[in-house]
Amino acid sequence: METIIFSANIGQDLQRYLATKKYSKLGLIMDSHTARDCYPLVADHLPEHLGHSFPAGEVHKNLNTCQEIWQWMTESGFDRKALVINLGGGVTGDMGGFCASTYKRGIRFINIPTTLLSQVDASVGGKLGVDFNGFKNHIGVFNEPEGVIISEAFLKTLPEAELRSGYAEIIKHGLIRNENYFNSLKTENWQQQPWKDIIEVSVGIKRDVVDKDPKEDGLRKILNFGHTIGHAIESYFLDTPYHLLHGEAIAIGMVAEAYLSHRFLRMPKTDLDTIQQKLLAVFGKVSIPEKDFGPIIELCFQDKKNEGNVLNFSLLRRIGECDYNIAVGREEIIQSLNFYNGIEV
Structure with missing residues (x-):
């Protein structure tokens, strides 16, 4: 199990943590946005190191970037x-961890997640990988980082849309595991919240589930609520002018899967x-053209929870209680997308 540090002073805590580690060389992987906005917060506290940055964006989360x-x-x-x-963020943690885990059959890595999404989601659980031919996280491994250092300070570098994207996963944690937590999450002025406390609760929920089922044989599948349809929508619109952030797509997926x-x-x-x-109050509504339903459903079949030609969903019995391996047909997915489209705002 990885060490998770909730940092009140990222520079000092990182310096102290690295002082306990022995290594031959220290490397820093970041994207172009992180290099500009987040690296300056830690640079003066890092010992001698080598750095590599890649262009920011999900479209660069692929094997070509891994080769570089x-x-x-x-x-x-x-x-x-x-x-x-x-x-x-999640792209850097997923891809950097995957590269470290496969280089010379595996070297050690630590994650410093800088987005709300990566702090409450990708930082915990050891899922690593890259997208492949339009399929999200299609190539990858399970491997835990040695440590994760989470700091609220990085959230000040985020555009509001990125903060909102992470908020979708926080809402999901309440939906699948803790009704009181879900009810406590704000829809008005949601940007003004005690993020450190919220992050710790969300990380605790995810970590509890992952500890019980590290390789997603059963219980861990509940973390995918909203993701079967949400990931498909995210993948479908990835290379279009209607590109959606992860949380924006997952919010649509959670409404559709709540219907299911x-x-x-x-x-x-x-x-x-x-x-x-609650979801529409925070995320608003996006129209999903009916002509896109077919390709979106085909992408649902790439979801890693599926077995054979059966679509397995994680669905809610009530707010705070989730079940998994619920078989759902194509026609019902169409109905769920029509339900979402039919909501009046």
Whole structure:
């Protein structure tokens, strides 16, 4: 299990943490935005290190970028005693961790997540990988970082849209595991919240689930609520002018899958209404053209929870209680997308 540090002073805490580690070389992987906005917050506290940055954006989370990172590691003379720091959001943590885990059959790495999304989601659980031919996280491994250092200070560098994207995963944690937590999350002035406390609760929820099921054989699948349809929507619109951030797509997925929860597990209609209202209050509504339903459903079949030609969903019995391996057909997915489109705002 990785060490998680909730830092009140990122520079000092990082310096103290690295002082306890032995390594032959220290490498820092970051994207172009993190290099500009976040690296200055830690640069003066880092010992001698080598850095590599890649262009920011999900479209660069692929094997081509991995090749560049592996080439940098090779040219820098990293051996198996080297240590890598992934400084950035989910793309950097997923891809940097994947590159570290496969370079020379694996070197150690730590994650310093800089977005709200990566702090409450990607930083915990050891899922690493890259997108492949339009399929999200299609190539990857399970491998835990040695440590994760989480600091609220990085949130000040984020545009509001990125902060909102992370908020979707926080809402999801309440929906699948803790009704009181879900009810406590604000929809008005949601930007003004005690983020450090919220992050600690969300990380605790995810970590508890992952500890019980590290390789996603059962219980861990509940963390995918909203993601079967949400990931498909995110992937479909990735290379279009209607590109959606992860949390924006997952918010749509959670509304659609809340409808399926009501349909398949008889989640109360009042819960469906509550979920719909909270998500739309924060994320607004996006129109999903009916002509896009077919390709989106085909992308649903790439979801890693599926077995054979069966679409397995994680759905809610009620707010705070989630079940998994619920078989859902194409027609019901179409109905869930029509339900979302039919919501009046």
